[in-house]
Amino acid sequence: MxxxxxxxxxxxxxxxxxxxxxxxxxxxxxxxxxxxxxxxGVQDALMMFTDTQDYGYGQVTDTIPLFEAFSTWMARRHHWQPDPTLSHANTSVVQGLVATLLAFSEPGDSIIAQTPIYPPFLLTIEGTGRRLVENPLVDNGTRFVVDVEGLKRAAAQASMILLCNPHNPTGRVLDRAELEAIATIAANHNLTIVADEIHADLVYPGATHIPMETIAAAAERTVTLTSATKGFNIAGLRTSIAHFGSPALKDRFDKRLPLHLLGVPSRIGVAATIAAWSEAxxxxxxxxxxxxxxxxxxxxxxxxxxxxxxxxxxxxxxxxxxxxxxxxxxxxxxxxxxxxxxxxxxxxxxxxxxxxxxxxxxxxxxxxxxxxxxxxxxxxxx
Ligand SMILES: Cc1ncc(COP(=O)(O)O)c(C=O)c1O
The missing domain is CATH 3.90.1150.10 (Aspartate Aminotransferase, domain 1)
Structure with a gap:
């Protein structure tokens, strides 16, 4: 067993x-x-805290090894080397979703999502006073695929696309052609791309996860939201990462949101995440x-x-x-x-x-x- x-x-x-x-x-x-x-390895990292009852504050620099572990893991597993200095630590991917909506769009803006979709996408668009523009996935008889023509129409009125890749709930892993098409449309219409890639580590043989930031036309307009929580089963430890495809995006995020609004993940979550990406x-x-x-x-x-x-x-x-x-x-x-x-x-x-x-x-x-x-x-x- x-x-x-x-x-x-x-x-x-x-x-x-x-x-x-x-x-x-x-x-x-x-x-x-x-x-x-x-x-x-994750359990050992957690026990370091419980064994010594070490529950005090950390330091601002605690996230540096987190961002480095993130970058090393992505490079090894997904052939993408995110710049650790363009990372931001959040408690959750959904928190990152709300924060990017607030930082990169305005109330009343139209935001594209590919339905059916993980429910917080719908709830955060509505909750932040933005308008949902649906671009439903299409059933082509063997799987669900991106409706590229529909996306072109939707993009004409939108300021942002929320991408979920791998996709919850259909389990699709978007292929290079789909990602390239999305990137081109986003570039043509000056859309910010927010890519929730939290399920990236759970890909089965036959498919390959391609991070959106590795698509040249998309990189500079993409914010990637991810974490070790799905792949390593530590969602309750509340640690995630937002990675910005350019310094300009990170700058805007940092300036638009008041300091301390988001809070930071706990030392325990950070340590477990580093252990997951380094040892598991x-x-x-x-x-x-x-x-x-x-x-x-x-x-x-x-x-x-x-x-x-x-x-x-x-x-x-x-x-x-x-x-x-x-x-x-x-x-x-x-x-x-x-x-x-x-x-x-x-x-x-x-x-x-x-x-x-x-x-x-x-x-x-x-x-x-x-x-x-x-x-x-x-x-x-x-
Ligand atoms: C696509 C997707 N994004 C985000 C989350 C939740 O992430 P978090 O708990 O970090 O907010 C889930 C959880 O199932 C998910 O499927």
Whole structure:
């Protein structure tokens, strides 16, 4: 058995929201946390704090090794060498999303997002008084792809594009041609590109993550938001990075937002993130092999169950179209499965209108729990 696996009883005994939100008879498969232990190197870094009860303030310079570890990891894993001095530490990627919206757009501006999309994209655009312009991904019969012509039309009225790559919820990893097309359109219309690449470390064989800042036409207008939290399962430690493709972008960000508005990540989160990027690659590779088995299992199961589903190229999230199932009317599939299968999935509509009739299933769990989830869902098909 893999050393990182946890059983349902162990998971229920912990305090995380995923296993605490619903009553114990419900299996959670919604929020994007993995039901796995962290890498030993990450755990050791955390224990350095707990063993010595070392919870005091740090220094401003604490982020320097964080930015260097980020740059080294990106270079090794993704062939991109971000400049450590153009980095900014945030507590979360969503915080970075709000901050970049405030720094690089004005109230009332139109912001492009490719729906269906991770719900905070929609909520932060609305919450900051900006206007959402949807450029829905298109189902081409084998996967979801960027609607380049639609993007050209949308770009004519927008000031920014929020990109999620790899894409949550569809699991698409945008290819070079798509990224080049987005970069060209952004350059033609002077759009700022905000690239949420938090799932970049969770790419399966067959796909390659290409950081937006490595696309020449995009680099100087791109802010990359990322963290070690998805790949290394440390989302509760609240540490992320915003990287600016040019000094001018960083300058504007620093000047537009009042000092101390954002706060800084904790020393504990910073240390765990450095350990993840420096010492945990073997763990990540093992986890990816395990997730790949789960991904194939979900894909085969979905095909037999007449669910609309394309295997994700990255992420441990399965986006499933339930509209061909004969489910009773009056409830969404998510509500139906919560009530009748006692499985908590993510609600498709939270990802925007194209999510109607869809659910998102998190398969980052043991094969045993996954079988329980799939068996329960199958039992509630109609
Ligand atoms: C695309 C995407 N961005 C951001 C986040 C959340 O990041 P954070 O917790 O750092 O705000 C998630 C979490 O699932 C996500 O899927």
């Amino acid at each position: 893999e050393r990182f696996l946890l059983g349902a009883d162990q998971l229920r005994a912990r305090g995380g929201g995923k296993w605490k939100k619903h009553p114990p008879e419900v299996i959670p498969a919604f929020v994007a946390d993995m039901d796995f232990k962290v890498a030993p 690659e073997a763990w990540l590779n093992d986890v990816m092999r395990y997730l790949d088995h789960n991904r194939q299992r979900v894909t085969n199961w979905a095909a037999h169950a007449s669910l609309g589903h394309y295997p994700p190229e990255a992420t441990y999230l399965a986006w499933m179209d339930c509209r061909r199932l004969d489910l009773p009317e009056g409830a969404t599939p998510q509500q139906h499965f919560l009530e009748h299968a006692k499985v908590a999935l993510s609600e498709g509509l939270d990802f925007g209108e194209p999510g109607q009739g869809h659910v998102r299933l998190n398969f980052a769990t043991s094969a045993e729990i996954l079988e329980d989830i799939l068996g329960r869902l199958g039992g509630a098909f109609g």
